[in-house]
Amino acid sequence: MANNGFSRSPLLLKGALIEFSERFIGPLPNIIIFQYNPASMSRSLEVYNPFQTEEVTDEEGQVQSVNYSISADAQPHDPPESFSLELELDATDDLEIGDPIAVATGVADRIAALEMLLYPQEESLLGELLGAISVSIGGGGASASTSAAAEPVPRGRVPVLLFVWGPGRILPVRLTSFNVDEQAHSPILYPTQAKVSLGVQVLTLNELNAYQDSMSKDLAIAAYKFTRKQKQVLAASNVANTVQSILGMLPF
Template identity: 50%
Template structure:
């Protein structure tokens, strides 16, 4: 099939967008999936009268009164292969040295808290300065940079599913190695929990407002899909299901 055929649908790739202060340039860090996972498990939790999700409260019976939207999670596995990069002149050098380690590291950093100032480069410069001062016998009285919060994330899975999330689980299966023992194939299994507006900090930052807006749009899309299902049902079909 000709890939240039005008009627061919464009393949959209899933991605995680990080809004972080660890980089010097204040732009989102977009981590595009090399391959879209073939399956994804979604879970919604029922509210229990004990005040906690998942039946952890004093009463194990679900109730009708519910103070907020049900918690929702995604579980998916991402596959990485350095073969594509080895054929790409732009990324070939990194692939030869690191394999897919850079892709895995980009995901791992989403679990680490941000530094308050200076970001990754500031930390590297500070470490070098400390090493140089120690070699010269100079003692520094500088206090360590306080640790911050984990970065804000958007999970992008098509135009109708862009939601704020937080990583809740992370595991890596390295499957093959280069002669330098860098992984050249790997599977990364991640768990994502959708953050509702009540879970997001009260902040006037653009990223915070974007996260809240994306959740509200995601919920509106769900409501619209549910409404379209009701419209598609004929009155005769509904009456035929009633025991009268």
């Protein structure tokens, strides 16, 4: 929250991205607060088409159109939702007060924090410790070649990420696009002003359930359900406000 200097003005909530990294013991939040809230934000929901067809060839070589929908009112899953926004980063104020990080790196630290959301997280300290204990206990029971063959190929994973836009919109997301426009630089060429364009895809319950069980997964599912419940409450409020108008419009 930030105060704009006027005592009677409401506190301004700032948007943020919260990364739950499990590089340590348990998920630790890395909160990236937006320096300035974007002036605008685009949001889209993908509409499921129950009338979609696909051409297939039968055993006799005839091309036929097949409708895969069960019925016209079919909706097999929550609609995929995505956001796109631009973040303004500026080190001018921090440079004026002599902030040591801004003097040394400008806004490069903020850009790096955003970029790291795209990188696979390293093995957690707890995981490395358990692995070392397992190797010590299992010691000489198998040859090196056998152990190497049995070891699974590591698969990189990005941490769970929450997009926070006020109390009514806290959603688990995955970054889908990332672009940086560095607009000014320090004498040693660190960026001091930059614009970061982000695209994020909201993760639905079906996608979250495929994640490995963890505390951060539970937090992501809880956030999704919380935001969806608020959307249902807002929709119900709109229905209550328009009942009288609808009754006046119906001819029967």
